[in-house]
Amino acid sequence: xxxxxxxxxxxxxxxxxxxxxxxxxxxxxxxxxxxxxxxxxxxxxxxxxxxxxxxxxxxxxxxxxxxxxxxxxxxxxxxxxxxxxxxxxxxxxxxxxxxxxxxxxxxxxxxxxxxxxxxxxxxxxxxxxxxxxxxxxxxxxxxxxxxxxxxxxxxxxxxxxxxxxxxxxxxxxxxxxxxxxxxxxxxxxxxxxxxxxxxxxxxxxxxxxxxxxxxxxxxxxxxxxxxxxxxxxxxxxxxxxxxxxxxxxxxxxxxxxxxxxxxxxxxxxxxxxxxxxxxxxxxxxxxxxxxxxxxxxxxxxxxxxxxxxxxxxxxxxxxxxxxxxxxxxxxxxxxxxxxxxxxxxxxxxxxxxxxxxxxxxxxxxxxxxxxxxxxxxxxx
Numbered sequence: 001x002x003x004x005x006x007x008x009x010x011x012x013x014x015x016x017x018x019x020x021x022x023x024x025x026x027x028x029x030x031x032x033x034x035x036x037x038x039x040x041x042x043x044x045x046x047x048x049x050x051x052x053x054x055x056x057x058x059x060x061x062x063x064x065x066x067x068x069x070x071x072x073x074x075x076x077x078x079x080x081x082x083x084x085x086x087x088x089x090x091x092x093x094x095x096x097x098x099x100x101x102x103x104x105x106x107x108x109x110x111x112x113x114x115x116x117x118x119x120x121x122x123x124x125x126x127x128x129x130x131x132x133x134x135x136x137x138x139x140x141x142x143x144x145x146x147x148x149x150x151x152x153x154x155x156x157x158x159x160x161x162x163x164x165x166x167x168x169x170x171x172x173x174x175x176x177x178x179x180x181x182x183x184x185x186x187x188x189x190x191x192x193x194x195x196x197x198x199x200x201x202x203x204x205x206x207x208x209x210x211x212x213x214x215x216x217x218x219x220x221x222x223x224x225x226x227x228x229x230x231x232x233x234x235x236x237x238x239x240x241x242x243x244x245x246x247x248x249x250x251x252x253x254x255x256x257x258x259x260x261x262x263x264x265x266x267x268x269x270x271x272x273x274x275x276x277x278x279x280x281x282x283x284x285x286x287x288x289x290x291x292x293x294x295x296x297x298x299x300x301x302x303x304x305x306x307x308x309x310x311x312x313x314x315x316x317x318x319x320x321x322x323x324x325x326x327x328x329x330x331x332x333x334x335x336x337x338x339x340x341x342x343x344x345x346x347x348x349x350x351x352x353x354x355x356x357x358x359x360x361x362x363x364x365x366x367x368x369x370x371x372x373x374x375x376x377x378x379x380x
Contacts, residue, residue, distance in 0.1 A: 004338045006257035011288035015379035020249040022061040027247045028225050039065035041226030048367040050376035052080040074103050095119045108132040108140040120159035130164035135186040137170045147190045151197040164203035172211035175238030210234050213244035232363050253343030256289035258335050271316025285327040290319045294370040298359040307339045309346025
C-alpha cells in the first residue's frame with residue numbers, strides 16, 4: 001500500500017466528502033418522509049467538520065433548516081450566503097441581530113418570551129419563535145407547570161408567533177431506561193395544554209440522531225439530526241423498538257504529515273517522561289499532530305492510527321504539536337507521506353466511535369475537539 005501524500009503546506013488536515021454528506025442527508029430525508037422537516041444541526045462548527053462548507057453543501061442538496069447554538073454561529077452562516085431558516089438553540093439575546101440576520105430563536109423561559117414580546121411591540125413586527133420544554137434533561141426549558149402558565153400568557157402576546165415546541169431527549173439510545181417514554185409523555189401533555197389555549201404550532205420537535213434512528217414515535221413534525229449527518233450513531237443500549245433504516249457513511253478522513261522517520265534499537269526511551277521504551281528495533285514516525293490539534297492525549301501509548309493501509313499505534317505521550325507512531329511494519333512510508341488519525345486508509349478504517357471507546361468518551365467529543373488549525377478541505 002503506497003503512502004497518502006501530504007498536500008503542500010499542510011501539517012494536518014481533514015478531507016471532507018461532500019458526496020457522503022449529501023447521501024447521509026438524503027437517507028435521513030427518505031427515512032422520515034417528506035411530511036417531516038429536517039433541521040440539520042451544524043453547531044460547534046458542524047461537529048468539527050466545518051459549518052460553512054457543510055451548510056452550503058446541505059443547502060445545495062435541498063436542506064431548508066439549520067440549527068446552531070448561538071447568534072455568532074448563525075451570523076457566520078449568513079455571511080457565507082446560507083439562506084435557509086436558522087434555529088438558534090441556546091441564545092435568545094441580541095434581538096436586533098435576530099431580525100437583521102433572519103434568525104429564529106428557541107426560547108426557554110417566561111422572561112425571554114416577555115422580552116421578545118416587548119421588543120416586537122416596539123418594532124411593530126411579529127417574529128416567529130420556538131419554545132423549549134424541559135421534560136427531563138434538567139437543562140434549558142420550561143417545566144410542566146411554567147409551561148401551562150406560558151400557554152395562557154402567549155394567548156396575550158399578539159406580537160409573537162409560536163412556530164414550534166421543542167424538547168431535548170436525554171437518553172434516546174438507552175432502551176434499558178424508560179426515560180425517553182416519560183419525556184415524550186410530558187411533552188405531549190404540554191402540547192395539549194397549548195392546544196387548549198388555541199396554540200397549535202406548526203413544528204413539534206424532539207428527535208436527535210439516536211431518536212431519529214431508533215424511535216420513530218418521537219419524530220413529531222421536525223427532527224434535528226446532528227451526529228447522523230456526519231455518518232455516526234450512538235449504538236443502542238438494550239433492544240431498540242425499531243431497527244434503524246438509516247444508511248450512513250462517515251464523511252471525514254483526518255490525516256497528518258510524517259515529518260521524520262527514525263530507526264531505534266531496543267530499550268530506548270521515547271517522548272516526554274520516557275513514557276515509552278522500545279521493546280525491539282523499531283522504526284518511528286514523527287507526525288504533525290498533537291493535542292493542540294485535537295488529538296486526544298488519552299491516545300498516548302497505544303492509541304490506534306492507520307499507516308499505509310495498516311493499523312498501528314501511537315507510542316509515547318501525545319505532545320502539543322507532534323506525536324510518535326510505530327511505522328516498523330510500514331517500510332514504504334517516508335517523510336512527506338501521511339498517517340490517518342480518523343477515517344479510511346486503503347482497506348483499513350478507524351471511526352470516531354472506536355476512538356471514543358479507547359478514550360472512554362463519546363464520538364461527539366472526538367469530532368468536536370478537532371482544532372481550528374487542522375485544515376478542512378473537500379475530498380470530492
